[in-house]
Amino acid sequence: MSVLHPTLLLCVYGYFSNLRPSEPFLTAYLMGPDQNLTETQVVNEIFPIWTYSYLVLLFPVFLVTDYLCYKPVLVLQATSLVVTYAMLWKARGMPAMQLLELFFGLATASEVAYYSYIYSVVDSSHYQRVTSYCRSVTLFGSAAGSLTGQLLLSVAKAELVHLVIVTLGSVGVAFVAPWFLPMPKRSLFFHSSLGAAENKPCCTSQAEQEPGSDVPMISRPSAAVRSSGLAEVLQILFxxxxxxxRCRPLLAWSVWWALATCGYFQVINYAQPLWENVRPSQDYEIYNGYVETASTLLGALAALLVGCLPVSWAQWGELALCLLSMLMAVCVFVMDLLKNIWVCYGSYVLFRATYMLLITMASYQIAASLNMQRYALVFGVNTFGALLLQSLLTLVVVDSAGLGLDVFTQFLIYGTYFTIISVIFLLAGLCTLASKRRSREEVMSDIQAEAESSSPLNGDVIFCTTTQENSSLSLDKSSD
Incomplete structure (x- = not known):
């Protein structure tokens, strides 16, 4: 019952907080008669605020989440979502929409509480199962929200503002769930359990992990809890x-994580403005909801396939990152250059599914060598790196304070960006293969040299033994 109660509440919260029918049609709503904003205002002045606020709030929210033991930050996230969609429904004007993006950035940064809470209230033997439940239900909620929005728009002929109202009702339901969650008595850093596995080395092999588990091992906590100050926590983190x-494989996967997530955020954030240019929602019926539903479900399926692919990721991982990053680059170029809405939709679905496959693979490779405390740190650092790169890219390419480029030029830059990532990991993969080949050659040469050096000795022994046997045989004959 202690596992069922918080897991069920978290699943309810995750489902309804991600059930957002208005999400696939946000750009159309902002540029439509309800908000009547221009493309330049939406793309170059409103959307960048989310990126900046997410970056600024991520690390403070990470520390506050751990210090307050998760539940208060979950309530804060739920409140931020309610404020976001209430403003989207009632507020008007660009300043109001920029403030809305700030609240949404706070809600996004607070997601760390959702994915960390469960580890503080259940035993480590349940980590894998409850993690799969919580992550699956968020994906299902997102897909159901996109499909609901499309059906309301296409079948029920609802207006876009009605989708915002339904979304507000959904996040309102989600707002209730965190209040009934039990308050954790421990956390990863500020209120850590005595006896927790704090010194597990990085880059351990998968054989050292808990049998049958895809999540990192962590010692079962004792009843005692030790509180730490901010200075001590920062020292531990550093x-x-x-x-x-320092671990090269972990560093390689983390570099790809940060680089690719930066580009992924940019593409999904500005895909709707691209589609709006290719097929204006004022003149044609749009199918963004079906596309988001298909991409989410296919991405979830791709994530499930990671555990079934018979690939030696330690040897071929970097080349796989190269090839699939190039596939993502091709998808972005196709969306940008062909300017056909159906091709754009198909490329977007393939792009998201590829990213979901790779990020799941990267998450697994990183988690396989870390305990839960260090995985939270690495996840946070990788996400912070991605947001830092994304903020720089947004400031230079998107923001009206920078170049303020149109959306088609932006996607040309994003395609080039993924091409550069592919080249980086092509070179890294070739270096890894060359290093492994050189190591094998050195081992073989050492074995051959050892064999050659030992051959004369063996021959002498055999010769001496044979000589002694012949001598003995002669003596026997002479005695006869």
Whole structure:
């Protein structure tokens, strides 16, 4: 019952907080008669605020989440979502929409509480199962929200503002769930359990993990809880940061994580303005909801396939990142250059599914060598790196304070960006293969040299033994 109660409430919260029928049609709503904003205002002045606020709030929210033991930040996230969609329904004007993006950035940064809470209230033996429940229900909620929005728009002939009202009702339901969650008595850093596995080395093999588990091992906590101050927590974080990123495989996967997530955020954030240019919602019926539903479900399926692919990721992982990053680059170029809405939709679905496959693979490779405490750190650092790169890219390419480029030129840059990622990991993969081949050749040469050096000795022994046997045989004959 202690596992069922919080898991059920978290699943209810995750489902309804991601059930957002208005999400696939946000750009059409902002540029439509309800808000009557221009494309330049939406793309170059409103959307960048989310990126900046997410970046600024991520690390403080991460520390506050751990210090307050998750539940208060879950309530804060639910409140931020309600405020966001209430403003989207009632508020008007660009300043109001920019403030809305700030609240949405706070809600996004607070997601760390949702994915960390469960580890503080259940035993480590349940980690894998409850994690799969919580992540699956968020994906299902997102897909159901997109499909609901499309059906309301296409079948029920609802207006876009009605989708916003339905979304507000959904996040209102989600707002209730966190209040009934039990308050954790421990956390990863500020209120850590005595006896927790704090010194597990990075880059351990998968054989050292808990049998049959895809999540990192962590010692079962004792009843005692030790509280730490901010200075001590920061020292622990810095020490673990240095130790973890000294590991080359973890560093390679983390670099791809940060680079690709930056580009992924940019593409999904500005895909709707691209579609709006290709097929204006004022003149044609749009099918963004079906596309988001298909991409989410296919992405979930791709994530499930990671555990079934018979690939040696340690040897071929970097080349796989190269090839699939190039596929993502091709998808972005196709969306930008062909300017056909159906091709754009198909490329977007393939792009998201590819990213979901790779990010799941990267998450698994990183988690396989870390305990839960260090995985939270690495996940946070990788996400922060992605947001830092995304903020720089947004400031230079998107923001009206920078170049303020149109959406087609932006996607040309994003396609080039993924091409550069592919080249980086092509070179890294070739270096890895060359290093492994050189190591094998050195081992073989050492074995051959050892064999050659030992051959004369063996021959001498055989010769001496044979000589002794012949001598003995002669003596026997002479005696006869």
């Amino acid at each position: 020490r673990d940061f240095v130790q973890c990123y």
